[in-house]
Structure formats: structure tokens, C-alpha cells
Amino acid sequence: MVLRSHQISVLPLLFLILLNYCAISSATQGAIDPKQRVDCAPRRGDATREICVARGCVWDENFDKYHPSVPLCYFPTNTGxxxxxxxxxxxxxxxxxxxxxxxxxxxxxxxxxxxxxxxxxxxxxxxxxxxxxxxxxxxxxxxxxxxxxxxxxxxxxxxxxxxxxxxxxxxxxxxxxxxxxxxxxxxxxxxxxxxxxxxxxxxxxxxxxxxxxxxxxxxxxxxxxxxxxxxxxxxxxxxxxxxxxxxxxxxxxxxxxxxxxxxxxxxxxxxxxxxxxxxxxxxxxxxxxxxxxxxxxxxxxxxxxxxxxGKPFLPAYWALGFQLCRFGFKSSQHLADTIKRQQDAGIPIDVAYADIDYMDRYKDFTYDTDNWNSLPQVTDNLHSQGMHLILIFDPAIQVDYDSFRRGIEKKAAFIEWPSKDMVPKDMPQYNLTKDTKIMLGVVWPDRHVAFPDFLDKSGKTQQWWIDEFVEFHKKVNFDGIWIDMNEPSNFGTNEEHPWYFDNPDHPNITQLKCKTEGPYAYLEVPPYPTANIWRSKDDILCSKTLCMSAKTGDLFLYDTHNLYGWSETVATDEALKKSTGKRGAVISRSTFPGSGRHGGHWLGDNTARWEDLATTIIGAQEFNIFGIPYVGSDVCGFNGLSNEELCLRWQQLGAFHSFYRNHNSDDQPDQDPAVWPSVANATKVANLFRYQHLPYLYTLHFRVSLYGGSVVRPVFFEFPLDFQAHTLSHQFMWGSSIMVVPVTSPNVDYVHGYLPNSADWYSISPAYKYGQLMPTGFSDFNAPRDTPLPTFARGGSIIPKQRPDITTTATRKNEFQLLVALCPKTLQAKGELYWDDGESLVENFATYNYLHFEYYATVTDKNMELKINCSRGYNAPDKVKVSSLNTIEMLGYPFPPKWNTAKINGQPLPIGSDKATYLADKKVLKIDAPAFIDLNNNGPIWTITWENGGSKVEL
Missing domain, CATH: 2.60.40.1760 (glycosyl hydrolase (family 31))
Incomplete structure (x- = not known):
């Protein structure tokens, strides 16, 4: 616990003020360069000469209207x-x-x-x-x-x-x-x-x-x-x-x-x-x-x-599929009908969500048995189609129903007032909370709520939380958990007239009032409240949350507030594992350093605007920097009215974020992609492209779970010496091999993008010159509305793919493909694939059952060699089955191949002319043959070769 002084002394002695005024005036100290100042009056309203001089700081009379952000009151360098x-x-x-x-x-x-x-x-x-x-x-x-x-x-x-x-x-x-x-x-x-x-x-x-x-x-x-x-x-x-x-x-x-x-x-x-x-x-x-x-x-x-x-958690394979949600589903049938609308439009989709609508009056671990009575059956039906269900849960627990009662019986801890005399007298006396210090708040439920203390050192709170999920899973067989409102959020704190007083769906129950006077006022109204209160002049730190004087064990929320989302994510990660016995995904709104070890993040309640589409590109890159690679936005915008073009472009973009979910608010009409035929078609195309490349995306996530790193990557990560890459905000890379250039503006059919000069780039979107080398530097790229976004493979890369299907479950059963993007200078390429069953729990990678394939391709004027090496897991007793490799496509292939010379591990490999093509004018080679290479047998090394004939193709 931090030792705090309740009375803050500022040494208001006149002789010190005079000393500082004389010794540290701008005349005697010398003015500090306006570009190198440390603000002595960061709190709004403090930047006056009188306050500045009293603090012993330097006051600058020369306000520069062209540089209004320069501090006029600043610390001299002898501060410290x-x-x-x-x-x-x-x-x-x-x-x-x-x-x-x-x-x-x-x-x-x-x-x-x-x-x-x-x-x-x-x-x-x-x-x-x-x-x-x-x-x-x-x-x-x-x-x-x-x-x-x-x-x-x-x-x-x-x-x-x-x-x-x-x-x-x-x-x-x-x-x-x-x-x-x-x-x-x-x-x-x-x-x-x-x-x-x-x-x-x-x-x-x-x-x-x-x-x-x-x-x-x-x-x-x-x-x-x-x-x-x-x-x-x-x-x-x-x-x-x-x-x-x-x-x-x-x-x-x-x-x-x-x-x-x-x-x-x-x-x-x-x-x-x-x-x-x-x-x-x-x-x-x-x-x-x-x-x-x-x-x-x-x-x-x-x-x-x-x-x-901690290295990032590994999401289940299905969690990389397209996900659909909305706040405002009226019933389980409404949810099921909306999913079917996507399926009827041919849109690949994997995950259905239920927001708080499914609950019995917004209480965790319940479901509405009137409008959502068929939720268990809807869930089973999703599973029968190879799909999955994620449910939302809030941390706020209504204090007069069974889940809370069980928490009290199991001695779970809840956030409390620091002393009994602080407990408000105007709060209702609930049977389970009277004579306790539990702090009562207001969130979605009809009556007051308590907030679990997920920092409980005894572990009893976390165990009660896990038990509640395990029991509820017996009723509704969910696959993933979405945790919201965990900043923690509280409605109407210290407000005279909270918004819910005017909401017909919420009773006018007494709001939480944090005490801004008395022994704990120094926590609620600290001497320097930071820039976090300046949303409006009446804001204090506890606005929209719990009191800073609240206790989590022996700690004040003043110290632990920012840890609430992280601590809930840790407990919920364990709850999901215990409930399902499988890997899934936990999605949390509030995060802190270390959250990525246990869950992912969505970028919050954005708005259906082009500006929000653009900033989500930045947000996804930043959270990869923060160690949380499973991240994405509410596609098409959560708040506000979306529109056809915005939603279309956002669906195209979302298909390249790890977490890919369409979601909107209850006060707006449906915006799922099937609402508009053009958006349905664009989403279908984008999703098929994503599902085809999921082996590569999953490999990126698998690798960062093993070794750390990023998935959606800023361009400068790969090109730190490229000055232009340093300021690229609205394009990004998948790992080291794929560049994505999204559309961020309306009414355009092209996008201005940059391809770094120190690499070679092949277009892999049918929108523009598929398979061809692109000019480097800045260019305008075609970006039609019925193709994937402009996407480019880096020369020297081998990208594993799979024939896409309507779900990831179906896709995983299909044959594999390899895209070999040769480096034009060396005529070499390499890549890898991590493969497992997609859902087993990973306790320890050292003993976990997975396959690791490494690919190496080398081309000379005489021959081609493609080596596939299964470097881990091959022929294990409980080995993971893998589909055959049916398709090999090579970009930048400069020699006509002699198909009749093809061999695998030195033995003839028949390749019929009807199964192989070579387009000399494009330097694109493709083999597409059923069961071409059986990756379950004859390994763990497969070496494919053939001879080349004729002169090198020059374009």
C-alpha cells in the first residue's frame, strides 16, 4: 500500500518565493529553447505568471501565436x-x-x-x-x-x-x-x-x-x-x-x-x-x-x-473466421435468421455472437427463457454446421440473484468501500449486501450490482468466477467469451441526473456517489488529476467508473483501476478453458500490458464514419506493438448509421485483421453484409480470400505464441531503413510476406500506396495484374468493389494456402496450396506452416502435438527444387492429420519447365499437361492436381524437382 499524506504542502514561505523569483527568473537563468521545455503548469488554468513564479519556475512573456502549444511556464534544468x-x-x-x-x-x-x-x-x-x-x-x-x-x-x-x-x-x-x-x-x-x-x-x-x-x-x-x-x-x-x-x-x-x-x-x-x-x-x-x-x-x-x-495466447482456428454480432437481436431466432441470411448469400462465416440481449434482464450466467428460450438449440445447430458461439459477459453482478449468492457463499471478494461509515445510507438494503462494505453500482441490470475483485489474493473470487462459467456452459454450450464494461464501467457516478433515469428499459435506481470531501477526498480529487478528467469541466477521476477510494483487498482502486480489465481477462481465460476443455478466444475491452497472454481486444464502440475506418488500421498496428495481436474493430461501425459503401470497404479491410467481426448498436438498423447485395458480394469475395490464406495467418499467430512478435505489422517493421515507411499509417503487412493497402476514402476505385524499393512485390489480388511484379515506390492501385483489397506478396516468400469453404471447419478439410513468390535476383523463396487440430489446449508447446512444415524453393536455368521439411511432429503416435498438397503456384518463374522430368524424392512424379500450366508472358507457373503430394506419408522430407528447358524469359 502506498503511504499517502492527506495534507499537501507547497512550502508557501515568502522568502522561498522571493528567492526563486530572483534566482530562477528568465533573465538570470536564460530562457530554455521553446522546443525543449518541461511544463511547470500542466493543469489547465495554472499557466499564470503568479502561479509560475510561486513555484520557482520560469515564466515566458513571449507568447507565440504560431506555436500556441509551447509552455509559457516551465521548469528550469536544476529541477530534481x-x-x-x-x-x-x-x-x-x-x-x-x-x-x-x-x-x-x-x-x-x-x-x-x-x-x-x-x-x-x-x-x-x-x-x-x-x-x-x-x-x-x-x-x-x-x-x-x-x-x-x-x-x-x-x-x-x-x-x-x-x-x-x-x-x-x-x-x-x-x-x-x-x-x-x-x-x-x-x-x-x-x-x-x-x-x-x-x-x-x-x-x-x-x-x-x-x-x-x-x-x-x-x-x-x-x-x-x-x-x-x-x-x-x-x-x-x-x-x-x-x-x-x-x-x-x-x-x-x-x-x-x-x-x-x-x-x-x-x-x-x-x-x-x-x-x-x-x-x-x-x-x-x-x-x-x-x-x-x-x-x-x-x-x-x-x-x-x-x-x-508473456507471449500472446493462441486463438482457436475458428476464431480467425468471420464473426457476426449486433446489440439488439430480439430473440435467438432473430440471431439464427441473421446468420442464415449470410449463408444464403454465400458468405463464409464462422461465429455468431449474442450481446446482452440474450440475458435475463442483463444478468450474467442467465438467458431469457421467453425470447431466447431456443438459444441452446440454436447453439447446437451452429455446431452441427461447423460454426461457433461467443457470448458476452459483464463484470457487474446484480446483488440479489443466485450467481451473487453463490459468490458470497464461496467467500468471493467484491470491491468495497474503505470503511463501513463510508457506505451510503440512501442505498437499498439488499439481503446479501446489508452490513457489508460492498460498493454498489449501476450497470445494465435492473437493480444494483457489485464488482468482483479479480485481484483477490486468496483465489476464491477467481474460482467462483470459473465455477459460474462452468455451470452456465452446461446450459448454453458457448465456445468463446466476450468481456465488456471492464474498465470497470459504472453508470452515472456522481451525476445528478444519470442518463438511465430517462431510459424506459432501466429503473431509476440510486446512483453511486463518491465522496469528494472527507478523509479519502485526496483520492477522488487528487491535487493533479491528470488530463484524464478534462472531457468536461465537471469530470473527476471516478466519472463513469467506481470510486478511486474503493478497496480491492488492501489496495485502493486509485492504484488498481487500470488493472481491472487485465485481471478479469486472466480469470476469464481460465474459465473458458475449464468450461469448454478447448481453446477458444477471450475478447476484452479493457487491457493493460500483459493482457495479450490471455486474450484479444476489439477497438471499442467506434462510429460508422470513414475517419473511424482509417483509425482502426492504426489501432490494430498499435495493439500488435502492445503485444496483443488478436485485435480488430467493429466492422461497419458500432455507433451511428452505416451505409453501403462504407460497410463494403470496411468488410474488405476487416478481412485482414485477426479479429474480424461486424457489430452495431441497438438503435441502428441491421448492417450485416447481406443487407446490401453489393456488400454481400464484396464480403463473400473478401472472406474467401481470407479463408484461402488462413493457413498463413494461423501460422503467424502460432509463431508469435511460440516466440513472440507481431501479426498485423507496420511497414517500417520490415523496412526500418526506408524513410517513407516510417510515416505509413494506413497500410500494413501480414507478417513479413504480404502487404495490404486498404481503401480509406469514399467514391474511389483506386488507392494510393507505397511498395518499398528494397523488396520485390507481386500482385496477388485479381484487382490488378495478378502474379505480376509491381513497380516500387508510390503508385495508384486499382481497388474495385468486387475484389479483395490491393494485396502484394513479397518476393522470396512461400505462402501456405488452402482451398476456401463456407466455414473454417470445412476449409480445414480441403487440400493445401503453396504460393511461391520467387525473389527475382536469387530465384529463391522460403516459408513455413504450423498446423495442429486448431482447438486443443496448449499447456506447453514442448509437449504439444503440432506439425511444423518448412518450405524452400530454388530455381536455376537447369532445374527447380522445392523442398518440404516437416521438422516437428511427423509420425508422432497421435499425429495431426493434414490434407494433401494439391496446388503449387510460382510467380516470377523465368524458364519453361519440363513437366516430364518431375520427380519427388528421386522417384518419377507424373504431372499431366492438363494439370500444369506455364504462362511465359506472365512468368506464372501452376500445378493443380488432386492428391498431388500426400503429406501424411513418405516424409518427413519431400523434395520435388524438375528440369527447365529453353531460354530465360525476359519481359
Whole structure:
């Protein structure tokens, strides 16, 4: 528990004010470059000369209307601490008394700085032994491997500052962090650290809406980080935070090397980017545990991040299929009819969802036996068609029904008031909560709710949660779990007239009122509330959530609020496994570092606008940086009225996100793709393309579960030395081999995209010159509405595919295909496939039953050799069956093949002329023969060869 002072002293002594005014005026100190300032008045309304001078900061009279974001009141560089004692890996700091005072919290006089290497990575901790540290598991025992070592250096000049540098960079020393900019403050409720950065190529921090992938360092801009139930606004992001908190970023240095920085803190926080380039990080609790990751490649940074926090979970194969939901299904039959409408249109689909409509008056672990009485039968029918069902569950539990009663009987913990005298007297006295400290809130159910404490150290809460899912699964045989409202969300906190008072579907029950006066007011109304309250002038930290003074065990929600979604995801992951005995997927709205180990994320309640379509492209890339690769958006938009063209283009885009779901609100008409014939056709085409390439997409997810990494990948990940790639926001890659260029504007049939010059690219969409090499650089690509989006295979890649079908279940039974995109320079290519049964639980990959195929192709003027090597799992006693390889397609093949010379493992391989083609004018070779290669026999190595004849084809 954090020790807190309820009374905040600002040292209002006149002689200190005068001393600071004289000693730290702009005349005597010298003005700091407007591009390199640390704001001394970050709270709105504080930027006045009088307040600034009283704090001992520098006031700048020269307001520049052309640069209005520049702080006029800023800290001098002598703000901070000095080193009083040092030992190996540890420093003792003392507050530097000559510098400015902490504007919002009395500085702690002595601080510990601990620094250590984790292999080639580095951890720097600043705080004291009594400070709160998030209980998120971080693996500091396994050394992080890299070609680059990070080192810690510090100095007193006159105050303490430190740098984190790459070792062995010669005369070009790269400082990942350089805190000599000043501004280190550490009070109980206001902690600040600022640093120069080696680059303005910075990506990450969240969860916010960013209109560009790369942060804008041309001005000062503050991004808030406090989990809150707020729909994202892609037109005017305003720096607001949304559902999750991710204090992590990646920097791309001028050399093309990348590094990552995680500030492990779960309190309300914010970061200000400035044109130094520099950042100022502020939080109002806990301490600073900062992890520096060396890369040097962007993908390596993500892998190192996941090594610390846990590698991503592996979704079931079916969870990569198309999913359909809506808030507002009237009945189980309505759901079934909507699914059938997609099937009648020939749209491949795998997953049906039920939102809170299915519940008995919105209570978890129930279903409406009037309108949804056939839900068990609908579920069974889905299963009979090879489809699956995901249900929504909220954390808020109504306090007068069986699930809550069982929780009380099993001694589950619920979030509480800090003391009995704080319990409101105007709340109803429910039998199960009277004489307790349980904090009652309001969410969807008709009566008050309680919130499980998923940080319960005894484990009883988590076990009760698991038990409830196991029992409900016996009634409704669901396959996946969607957890919503877990910021946690609460309706009407401290509002005089909550919105639900006017809602005919919700009783006017008493709202939660957090106490802004009294012994815990310092938690509800902290001296510096961060940028998280500025949605409106009356907002406080507890707006739309529970009180910051609430207790989770012996901890205040002030410290643990941002952990709620993560802790629920951990428990729900276990509940899904215990309920179904299989792999599925948990989808969570609120996330935190480490969430990707247990579940995925959808990007929240977006709006049916082109701006939202565009920002979801960025959001999916950012969450891959955050270690949560199973991510996507509500396709066609959740809020607002969608339209035919927007929905069509969004379906085309969604087909390239790992989590692919169409979903909308209850106050809007249906927007499933079958509503419009053009959207139905476009979705069918897009889904068939996706299902055909699912072996590759699943392989990407399998690989990151084994080794860490990203799936939907920013282009600069693969091309860090390409300056143009650094600022690409609205195109992305699947792994290292496929480039996708979405349409983000209305009324167009082409899209402007970029293909990096250092690679070769073949078009693999029928929209434009299929199988042909594309010019590199910027181009306009055809993007019709009846084909997949412009998509390109990287030369040198082998991409496993499968003949698509109406579900992933049916598709998995079909024959495999290989797309070989030869590198024009080397005439070589390689790729891989991970394959299992798609749904078994993975306790340990070392003992898990899966196949790993590796592909290598080499072409010369004399012959072709394609080697398939099943490097793991072949001929295991309980081996996984795999379909035959029927199709091999080679792009950029420059020699006419001699089909009659074909062999497999040295034995003749008949290839009839009716089964093989070679288009010399396109350099495209294709073999399509039933049961061409049996991958269950004659392995684990298959070598296919044939001779080439004739002159090299030149186009």
C-alpha cells in the first residue's frame, strides 16, 4: 500500500518565493529553447505568471501565436534530486532544495534508484520501498538476448540525470533516454520524469485514437491514460484515453535500429510529447519501473516486450473466421435468421455472437427463457454446421440473484468501500449486501450490482468466477467469451441526473456517489488529476467508473483501476478453458500490458464514419506493438448509421485483421453484409480470400505464441531503413510476406500506396495484374468493389494456402496450396506452416502435438527444387492429420519447365499437361492436381524437382 499524506504542502514561505523569483527568473537563468521545455503548469488554468513564479519556475512573456502549444511556464534544468550515496546498481537521491517545488505534491525527500541488466535489456526503478507496484507478472529472470547491449550512466550537474545508451556505437553514441532535460519530481501524488529522445519516430502509448501511426513531435501534445468507458472519437481525438492503458512505446532511431520503453505503472497517468524531441511522463501514484528494450529490430522489440510480459495466447482456428454480432437481436431466432441470411448469400462465416440481449434482464450466467428460450438449440445447430458461439459477459453482478449468492457463499471478494461509515445510507438494503462494505453500482441490470475483485489474493473470487462459467456452459454450450464494461464501467457516478433515469428499459435506481470531501477526498480529487478528467469541466477521476477510494483487498482502486480489465481477462481465460476443455478466444475491452497472454481486444464502440475506418488500421498496428495481436474493430461501425459503401470497404479491410467481426448498436438498423447485395458480394469475395490464406495467418499467430512478435505489422517493421515507411499509417503487412493497402476514402476505385524499393512485390489480388511484379515506390492501385483489397506478396516468400469453404471447419478439410513468390535476383523463396487440430489446449508447446512444415524453393536455368521439411511432429503416435498438397503456384518463374522430368524424392512424379500450366508472358507457373503430394506419408522430407528447358524469359 502506498503511504499517502492527506495534507499537501507547497512550502508557501515568502522568502522561498522571493528567492526563486530572483534566482530562477528568465533573465538570470536564460530562457530554455521553446522546443525543449518541461511544463511547470500542466493543469489547465495554472499557466499564470503568479502561479509560475510561486513555484520557482520560469515564466515566458513571449507568447507565440504560431506555436500556441509551447509552455509559457516551465521548469528550469536544476529541477530534481542529487545523488547522496551510491553502490553497485543502486543510488540514493536527495531532493535538490535550490530548485523549484513540486507543484502538486510534496516531494519525497529521499529516493532509491535501482538499475540492473536483464540480459541486454535494462531496468531502472525510481521510488521507495513502500510504493505500490502493479501485480502483473514480469519475467526478469530470463535474459533478453540481442546483438546490442544497453548501459546506464548517470551524473550530477548540478542535479541527478541519467542516460540509457547503446553500447559499442562508436563515436555515434545513441542515447535512448537522456533525462538531463530536467524536471524529475517525486511526490506521493505527483511523479514526473522527462527525457530527450534520439528520434521523433515514436509509436505507441495508448489506448488513444491516433490519426497517424507516428506521433507528431512538431508541437506539445498530451495523451491521457486512464481506462474509461468512452467511445473513441476519430474526428477529434483530443488526447483522450479510452478503454485500456499501455505506457509503452517504440522508438526508431536514425540508424534504423529500434528500441522499446515500458513504464510499468497502473495509476492515472499521461505523457506529453514535445519537439525536443522529448517526452514528459506524469503519474499520480506508484513508482517508476522503466524497462528499456534494445531491439535492434522493431520485431525484436515486440518479442522482448512479450518475453517480459508473456507471449500472446493462441486463438482457436475458428476464431480467425468471420464473426457476426449486433446489440439488439430480439430473440435467438432473430440471431439464427441473421446468420442464415449470410449463408444464403454465400458468405463464409464462422461465429455468431449474442450481446446482452440474450440475458435475463442483463444478468450474467442467465438467458431469457421467453425470447431466447431456443438459444441452446440454436447453439447446437451452429455446431452441427461447423460454426461457433461467443457470448458476452459483464463484470457487474446484480446483488440479489443466485450467481451473487453463490459468490458470497464461496467467500468471493467484491470491491468495497474503505470503511463501513463510508457506505451510503440512501442505498437499498439488499439481503446479501446489508452490513457489508460492498460498493454498489449501476450497470445494465435492473437493480444494483457489485464488482468482483479479480485481484483477490486468496483465489476464491477467481474460482467462483470459473465455477459460474462452468455451470452456465452446461446450459448454453458457448465456445468463446466476450468481456465488456471492464474498465470497470459504472453508470452515472456522481451525476445528478444519470442518463438511465430517462431510459424506459432501466429503473431509476440510486446512483453511486463518491465522496469528494472527507478523509479519502485526496483520492477522488487528487491535487493533479491528470488530463484524464478534462472531457468536461465537471469530470473527476471516478466519472463513469467506481470510486478511486474503493478497496480491492488492501489496495485502493486509485492504484488498481487500470488493472481491472487485465485481471478479469486472466480469470476469464481460465474459465473458458475449464468450461469448454478447448481453446477458444477471450475478447476484452479493457487491457493493460500483459493482457495479450490471455486474450484479444476489439477497438471499442467506434462510429460508422470513414475517419473511424482509417483509425482502426492504426489501432490494430498499435495493439500488435502492445503485444496483443488478436485485435480488430467493429466492422461497419458500432455507433451511428452505416451505409453501403462504407460497410463494403470496411468488410474488405476487416478481412485482414485477426479479429474480424461486424457489430452495431441497438438503435441502428441491421448492417450485416447481406443487407446490401453489393456488400454481400464484396464480403463473400473478401472472406474467401481470407479463408484461402488462413493457413498463413494461423501460422503467424502460432509463431508469435511460440516466440513472440507481431501479426498485423507496420511497414517500417520490415523496412526500418526506408524513410517513407516510417510515416505509413494506413497500410500494413501480414507478417513479413504480404502487404495490404486498404481503401480509406469514399467514391474511389483506386488507392494510393507505397511498395518499398528494397523488396520485390507481386500482385496477388485479381484487382490488378495478378502474379505480376509491381513497380516500387508510390503508385495508384486499382481497388474495385468486387475484389479483395490491393494485396502484394513479397518476393522470396512461400505462402501456405488452402482451398476456401463456407466455414473454417470445412476449409480445414480441403487440400493445401503453396504460393511461391520467387525473389527475382536469387530465384529463391522460403516459408513455413504450423498446423495442429486448431482447438486443443496448449499447456506447453514442448509437449504439444503440432506439425511444423518448412518450405524452400530454388530455381536455376537447369532445374527447380522445392523442398518440404516437416521438422516437428511427423509420425508422432497421435499425429495431426493434414490434407494433401494439391496446388503449387510460382510467380516470377523465368524458364519453361519440363513437366516430364518431375520427380519427388528421386522417384518419377507424373504431372499431366492438363494439370500444369506455364504462362511465359506472365512468368506464372501452376500445378493443380488432386492428391498431388500426400503429406501424411513418405516424409518427413519431400523434395520435388524438375528440369527447365529453353531460354530465360525476359519481359
Amino acid at each position: 534530486y542529487v545523488v547522496k550515496k551510491q553502490s553497485t546498481g543502486q543510488l540514493l537521491l536527495q531532493k535538490y532544495l535550490i530548485g523549484p517545488v513540486n507543484p502538486y505534491s510534496k516531494d519525497i525527500e529521499h529516493l532509491d534508484v535501482n538499475y540492473k541488466t536483464i540480459g541486454t535489456a535494462l531496468k531502472v526503478s525510481i521510488g521507495t520501498k513502500d510504493r505500490f507496484v502493479p501485480p502483473v507478472p514480469v519475467d526478469e529472470s530470463t535474459p533478453i538476448q540481442s546483438t546490442d547491449q544497453l548501459i546506464f550512466k548517470y551524473k550530477n550537474d548540478p542535479v541527478f540525470s541519467f542516460t540509457v545508451e547503446r553500447a559499442n556505437e562508436g563515436n555515434q553514441s545513441i542515447k535512448i533516454w537522456d533525462t538531463s532535460i530536467g524536471g524529475l519530481l517525486f511526490g506521493d501524488q505527483f511523479i514526473q520524469i522527462a527525457t530527450f529522445l534520439p528520434t521523433d519516430r515514436v509509436y505507441g502509448f495508448g489506448e488513444n485514437v491516433h490519426q497517424e501511426l507516428k506521433h507528431d513531435f512538431t508541437k506539445y501534445y498530451t495523451w491521457a491514460m486512464l481506462a474509461r468507458d468512452d467511445p473513441p472519437d476519430s474526428r477529434d481525438p483530443n488526447g483522450w484515453n479510452y478503454y485500456g492503458v499501455h505506457p509503452f512505446y517504440m522508438g526508431l532511431e536514425p540508424s534504423g535500429k529500434a528500441h522499446g520503453v515500458l513504464i510499468m505503472n497502473s495509476n492515472a497517468q499521461e505523457v506529453t510529447t514535445g519537439p525536443g524531441p522529448h517526452i514528459t511522463y506524469r503519474t499520480i501514484g506508484g513508482q517508476l519501473d522503466i524497462y528499456f528494450l534494445p531491439g535492434p529490430g522493431p520485431e525484436q522489440v515486440v518479442q522482448q516486450y512479450q518475453q517480459l510480459l
